[in-house]
Structure formats: C-alpha cells, structure tokens
Amino acid sequence: MRLRGWKLIDRVALTFLILCAVALGAGCGLLFVYASDLPEIRALETYRPDVVTEVYADDGQLAGSFALQRRILMTYEQCPKVLYSAVTAIEDQHFEEHWGIDFPRMASAAFRNLVKRRITGGASTITMQLAGNLFLDRSDRSFRRKMQEILLALQIERRYTKPQIFTMYANQVYLAHGNYGFAAATQFYFGKPVTDLKLQEAALLAGMVNGPKFSPLTNPELALNRRNLVIHRMEEEGKITPTEEATARKSPLGLHVQYPRNDLAPYFFEEIRKYLESTYGTEAVHERGLRVYTTLNINMQRIANQSLRDGLHNYERRHGWKGNLPNVLRDNLGKLETYEDEDWRRAIEKGSYLTGLVVAVSDKDAIIKIGTYRGILSSNEFAWTGRKKPGDLLKAGDLAQFSIQELRDNTVRVQLEQQPGPQGALLAIDNPTGEIKAMIGGYSFEDSKFNRATQAVRQVGSSFKVYVYADALERGATPFDTIVDLPFTTISGGQPYSPRNYDEKFEGTITLRRALAGSRNVPAVKLAEKIGINTVVDMAKRFGITTPLPPYLPLALGAADMKLLEHVSAFTVFPNDGIRIDPHMIRRVTSYDGALLEEAHPEVHDVVSPDVARTMTAMLEEVIRFGTGIQAKALGRPAAGKTGTTQDYTDAWFVGYTPQLTAGVWVGFDDKQISLGKKETGARAALPIWVEFMQGAVAGTPLMDFTNVVPLEQQAGEHHISVDTPDTAPTEDEPPAPKEKPPAASPPAKSAAANTTDDSQHLR
Helix, strand or coil, rough: HHHHHHHHHHHHHHHHHHHHHHHHHHHCCCCHHHCCCCCCCCCCHHHHEEEEEEEEEECCCCCEEEEECCCCCCCEEECCCCHHHHHHHHHHHCCCCCCCHHHHHHHHHHHHHHHHCCCCCCCCCHHHHHHHHHHHHCCCCCHHHHHHHHHHHHHHHHHHHHHEEEHHHHHHCCCCEEEEEEHHHHHHCCCCCCCHHCCCHHHHHHCCCCCCCCCCCCHHHHHHHHHHHHHHHHHHHCCHHHHHHHHHHHHHCCCCCCCCCCCHHHHHHHHHHHHHHHCCCHHHHHHEEEEEECCCCCCHHHHHHHHHHHHHHHHHCCCCCCCCEECCCCCCCCCCCCCCCHHHHHCCCCCCEEEEEEECCCCCCEEEEEECCEEECCCCHHHHHHHCCHHHHHCCHHHHEEEEEEEEECCEEEECCCCCCEEEEEEECCCCEEEEEEECCCCCCCCCCCCCCCCCCCCCHHHHCCCHHHHHHCCCCCCEEEEECCCCCCCEEEEEEECCCCCCCEEEEEHHHHHHHHCCHHHHHHHHHCCCCCCHHHHHHHHHCCCCCCCCCCHHHHCCCCCCHHHHHHHHHCCCEEEEEECCCCCEEECCCCCCEEECCCCEEEECCCHHHHHHHHEEEHHHHHCHHHHHHHHHHCCCCEEEEEEEEEHEEEEEEECEEEEEEEECCCCCCCCCCCCCCCCHHHHHHHHHHHHHHHHHCCCCCCCCCCCCCHHHHHHCCCCCCCCCCCCCCCCCCCCCCCCCCCCCCCCHHHHHCCCCCCCC
16 A cells, blocks of 8 residues: 555656646747847847937027937936935835846736736836837737746846946836936926936826826826825835825925927927938937037027017007907817816916916906916906907907916916917027027917028018119219109110109109118119119129019019018128128037037128128118118117018018127018008018017127218218208108009010019008
C-alpha cells in the first residue's frame, strides 16, 4: 500500500513538472513571439517629442506659437517636488523601488478584476505607461499589448535612470485640450510656469493623467474629486502633512485658463506661419519647435487693436442702429441660465468689445451678462441709437455687442455697440530699420482671415499725390512755385478729361505748397501732365510700389489699386532722408536647440535725394498744420502725412509719420461697390484711428523734430509770390458726393482710360 502511495505521488509530481515545463515553454514561446516585433528602445536616445514653435516679440516676450500638439519640454530639475510627489502617489507609489513592474500592485489589480469579472483598473507603472504612450496603442487592452508593455518597460529600466524616465513621461503624458506634458498643461490651466505650481494645482494635473474625463473645464466636479483623492494619497504616502492636506482640499480649482489663440496679432502671426511653412516645411513649424524672433512690438500692437476697433465702432455709431440681433431663445442656442459665449473665453477688460447676453429688459434698463459679470444698460449707454427705451432695441435672449466701460468686482458698466459693417487695416513700420511693429488686416481674424494690410489692393485716393509732388521736386520744382487751380480739360487715354476739385470750387493761382496741403485735384493733374505721367509711374515704382499703375492722368488722383503695406513703406522714404528699407517681420529664426537658421538683412534702396525727402516732409507737415489732416495736430508733436478718399467714398486713407514711426490706416467695405457714406472721408474715417494709434505708440518717447527739415513758413519770407488764395487759408476736408461721371472711354483706350477716369473724380 505504501509503495502504491509513493507511485501515486510520483505520478502527480511528474505530471506537475510536465505541466510546469509546458507552461514555461509556452511562456517562453509567447515572450519570443511578443518580443520579436517590439520596437527598438534605442530609438529613445534620439527621440524628441513634437514641440511648440514659439514666436517672440521685439523685446523677447513670448507672443504666440504654432503646434499640432501643444508641448513645452521641461527638464527633471525644472519639475517641482510637489508635482513629482503628486504623480508618483497616484500613478506609481513604488516608482523609486521597482525595476519597471510593480508585482504586488499587479497582483492586487488582477484580483480585483477577477472578482468583478471585468477590467476595472490596471497596475501600469510610470515606466509601463511611458512604453505604452511612446510605442503602443494604449486603447488596446489585450493580453498581448500588456505583455509587450511589460517587456518594453524592463528594457527602458535597464537603459535609463529614474530621473530620465520620469522626465520623458512628464513631457509625453496627455492632459486634455491639446496639451501634452505638465509644462504645457501648467501654462494652459494656470497661466504660469511649471516651476511655480502649488500643491493643489499639481494634484489637479496629476489626477488628469488618468484621462481627459478628469478635465476641470468639461467635468469640474469630477476633476475636483480626483484632485482631492490625489491629495489624500500624498498624505497617506507621507508626502504632505494632514494639515497641508486639509488646507489643499478646501481650496477651489483656481483655474486661470490661457487659450493658445495668438489673439494679440493674428494677422501678423498668420503671415509668419505662411512664410515659415514655405521656407522650412509644415513639419518643422508644427512639430520641431522653431524659435522665431520677430519685429512685433506688443504695446504698439495692443494700441493698434484698440484704435482700429474704436474707429470702426465710431463709424457704426455715426450711421445708426441696425438691429437684427441673434437670439439665444429664438434660435435655439441655449438657455439664459447656462449660455456661454465664445467671446467670454477671452480677457474681459476695460475697452474690450464683446458679445453680451440680454438677460432681462424693463422700461428703464436692461440686464446684461458677460461671462461672470453682470451689468445694467441704461439710456445713456444707448443714446447714440436715438431710442428712448431699451425695449425698443433689445429683448431677453438677444446677443448684442457691448464695449466695456468699467469693471468692478462682478459688475460691469457697458455701452451698446453693433458689429461693424466696414473693414479696416493698420500697419506701422519703424523708420530706421524697416521693421513692422504692428499689423491688423481686418476687424476679426476669426470672421475673415483675408489680410487687408498685405493682400488687398485698393484705390488710394489723394494719398497718391505724394509721388507726383516728389517727382516734380526732383525735376526742379519748389513748394513756392505757383499753379493755376481753374477748370481745364485735357486728353487722357484718347478722351477728354476734366478733373474737378472735391469741394467743386477753384482757388485760382496758388502755390504747390497750398495745392498739396489742401489736396487740390486740378493742380495735381496739371502737374502730372507737365512732368509726364510715365515719369510719375516710374517714381512710384522707385518707392517700392509693385501693383500695376496705368499711365493715365487720373492716376495722379490715386485711380489705381495699391497695397497698404507698400504704400506705408513708401512713406518711410521721407523721414529716412530718401532711402527705403525693405519692410520685414522676422529678425532671426533658430532651431529648438538654438542653431541660427536665418537672420534679417533687409535691402536698402536709394529712392530720392535727401533734399527732396526733406522738402516733401516740410510740405506734408502742412497737411497736418492747416490742411486736410489738421485733426492730427492732437498728436502734439512733429508729424506729417496725407489723407486719401476715393470716388463715392468707397475707400478712406491716412498715411503719416513721425521721425521714428510711419503708420497707415485704410477703412472700407470689402465690396468695392459699397460706399462708406457721404462725408466719410480719409480725414473722418481713417485719420482718427491713426491719431489714437500714434498717441499711444509714441507716448513716453522723447519729442523729436524732423532732422534738417526747415518749416516752409520760415522760408516763405524769402519768396515774393502773388496768389489768389493764401497758403494757410482754411481747407475744406469733406468732399461732396460726385454729381456726374466723365464721358465713357472710346476704343482702343477703353480698358485703361475709362476705368481710371471713372474712379478719379473728387479724389483727395
């Protein structure tokens, strides 16, 4: 019997050994199969995750970025201890002890899954998560993927140190809303560098590692609970004291979300992006992390943004209330209690123009909601509409435009506005360098990405006259030469052409000085005819104008399409003593590692002599002293410039400069057939924008005179001239609407002459 018992035991033992051998063989076989197609861990040695291309302003401040994945790389030394403790406490409390696999935790997770008969949670270590994120599809929850993750984790642990592993993990992990890595997430959610994280903030980010469902933006309550769980785990692990835990758990989420919208200068950044992609390729721009050092001046750009918006909204107030507002309730956009507008994600500050929700309306006022703020709209804030009661304008649920007049706690004082119909553009160039300091290509980049500062070609009106007068001066004319401002008819393009002045009046014999300051049309055409319109075209090209310029006399009055960028750059010739520096937006570009890829060396062009440039400046100063640009005297410092208004008031211009800065403003509808309205001249629609911008742009800078420019009034005593209208007589700056059109062109000059002549009457 005993012998039989031993035989039974031997058989059981043998069977067990055979089963173990089979299991071991099967395991080895599986490991061989799973390991055969594993990626090479050596790839990590040269691996660099996609990083953000950063765009810097002229003072070195970060101003914008381009990226498919928003990621900011950080080093192990930059990782605050509180963040390291939070992540390891919730994701891998034995990170420092294990060698890639946490067997006790894995066994515990397997038991839980077995009891619940489904996968309720894993036991992936930080190293396993890193391996999965980099090399595998973590949405695949198969046994095969788990085994591959374990094998990769073992290899990573053999090759890299714990700090290296944690740093790679911290830069790779996804933290919702397009943010990869803790540095980018810290900037996005809290608006600060990762080194400044507080306990509760670090715990919130650590809690989000488990998935985007813990985003504080989409699920704030879930995110708060998860954050508090992380804080509790940190206390259990001895990372923080019970007192610190209690304090941190009571704190709110404390978000200060910074959306990466490139809101400061979207048109500027778009020009930069297009150039970079064409030069270095899309992958380099969006994945390799270039460093782009631009000419943008943040202060000037902010002032430009405000000035253009103020100017376009002032235009709207001059032209009355249009109404026809969208309504949240009528249009099924949401409920009054829960509606959130996209505008409210932006900074809500004094001077902003934002969409507001009308919550309630009474006979005396209306209650307005803008983000977390509430405001009361009274009659003073909509007086410009001509209505007496808010109910005549608004009803509950309406979405209207408002300007922020004042903020106090959770209340806001607003003024009713409306969405501007016309568009506008502004460009500013630093005279000594040719650097573009500010650029706006339209009222809203989100509504229209068409850049009216660089792409639009529009008639420039009488601002073109500077090329005519510069050509005349170069050919020996002086500001004190006289010309007759009386009706006359000439031939242009094979047809009779009779230019008229914008005020339908004539001033008789006047000086060229008076003719330019008062923007007289007849003298400009006579002057162009005398020196030759072809030479005027050549002169404009020397100034950098590349758009087609038809060689017909109406061109002298701006009857040709031009770009704001080229027109403003051309005006820099005058304060620059006759030279023009190519306008540019980039100082230098480097790789992510700092290697120089390009550096700006703009070309310098000799355009006119210093004497001609200085004389033109003296003449254009008088446009502001007593001419059509007299509003610019409010600047309170030496300045020069020229207004421009086209046929039927479709385009309004002002281009002007101080010794250091040249800026130009255009206002008009995108549809060239739509008029801005009677009396909407360059002096009325564009010049106030220029003045507001320049006042802010030059504030705090030293008062400078134009170098070697002698005011014409000081030279007048040397010239004894008989004129019918004094040089400094008041100037009419608002032309009436055209009364008639010139005769149609006769073949073969129809395409050039007819078009230019038809668009030239009453230009200024």
